[in-house]
Amino acid sequence: MVSIQNKVALVTGAASGIGRAAAHLLALEGAQVLAVDRDESGVGRVCEAISARGARAGCAVCDLGEAEQIRAMVESALAQYGRIDVLVHAAGICHAMPLLQLSDDQWRETLRINLDGTFFLTRDVGRAMVEQGSGTMILMTSDRGVYGSIDYAHYAASKGGMIALTKSLALALGKHGVTVNGLNPGMTDTPLARTANPKNWDIKAAADVLGKAAMPDEIAQTILFLAGTGGAYTTGQILGTRIRYGQ
Numbered sequence: 035m036v037s038i039q040n041k042v043a044l045v046t047g048a049a050s051g052i053g054r055a056a057a058h059l060l061a062l063e064g065a066q067v068l069a070v071d072r073d074e075s076g077v078g079r080v081c082e083a084i085s086a087r088g089a090r091a092g093c094a095v096c097d098l099g100e101a102e103q104i105r106a107m108v109e110s111a112l113a114q115y116g117r118i119d120v121l122v123h124a125a126g127i128c129h130a131m132p133l134l135q136l137s138d139d140q141w142r143e144t145l146r147i148n149l150d151g152t153f154f155l156t157r158d159v160g161r162a163m164v165e166q167g168s169g170t171m172i173l174m175t176s177d178r179g180v181y182g183s184i185d186y187a188h189y190a191a192s193k194g195g196m197i198a199l200t201k202s203l204a205l206a207l208g209k210h211g212v213t214v215n216g217l218n219p220g221m222t223d224t225p226l227a228r229t230a231n232p233k234n235w236d237i238k239a240a241a242d243v244l245g246k247a248a249m250p251d252e253i254a255q256t257i258l259f260l261a262g263t264g265g266a267y268t269t270g271q272i273l274g275t276r277i278r279y280g281q
């Protein structure tokens with residue numbers, strides 16, 4: 035088993051949903067977590083909650099669509115902790131809009147945060163991991179990035195781009211001891227998913243493969259696996275949490 039005890043784990047989107055659950059679980063398993071989000075009060079509360087449970091978490095505020103902010107945040111993390119062993123990238127946005135009604139700004143904002151930001155972040159963290167000669171990245175992708183979507187074309191395009199980036203990173207960094215995987219969490223009960231599915235949540239959840247939506251803590255268990263034992267040799271893979279049902 036590969037332990038994450040005393041590993042430095044940078045977790046984005048840590049103020050809410052899947053990122054928050056991952057930050058808690060990794061910290062409780064012994065990692066030194068750096069929780070990052072643009073929601074300053076939210077990420078602060080998460081760090082306090084983790085510390086209150088006797089685990090270790092620092093926090094940083096960063097707009098993860100902005101290259102300069104990302105560079106400064108990664109530099110500061112390296113100055114503080116000396117290394118980054120695990121990157122969990124869960125920051126993202128998702129807003130419904132029929133494809134032909136999408137505005138230029140809606141398209142650009144989704145691509146800015148979900149895809150541009152992922153490139154800036156993984157490039158900067160990737161450089162540090164290559165220098166260390168080790169590391170693992172887990173990027174939250176989506177089934178929509180594989181299958182497309184009528185009302186989420188901008189989101190699907192951003193996640194499809196993330197999937198291609200995951201594979202490219204795996205190819206580029208593998209010989210430097212760095213593994214990179216994507217995780218499609220499926221329908222998970224978070225503010226993002228509730229906002230994106232305002233109607234018929236219970237019906238959609240009941241129709242999913244396991245008869246319910248995932249809870250963020252359940253997705254965090256898969257992230258923990260990929261951060262440790264699962265990420266030791268597996269790379270360039272896009273894991274789904276369950277077989278996809280029609281939608």
Ligand SMILES: NC(=O)c1ccc[n+]([C@@H]2O[C@H](COP(=O)([O-])OP(=O)(O)OC[C@H]3O[C@@H](n4cnc5c(N)ncnc54)[C@H](O)[C@@H]3O)[C@@H](O)[C@H]2O)c1
Binds near residue numbers: 049125175220224226
């Ligand atoms: N929940 C689902 O059903 C589901 C399904 C497929 C994929 N995903 C993906 O999982 C990831 C986590 O989603 P979630 O459901 O936990 O969402 P969430 O809304 O609960 O959490 C997302 C977090 O990202 C942060 N964030 C958004 N934009 C940011 C930015 N520019 N800079 C910094 N932080 C920013 C938000 O403040 C929030 O704390 C996302 O990438 C999402 O696309 C979720």
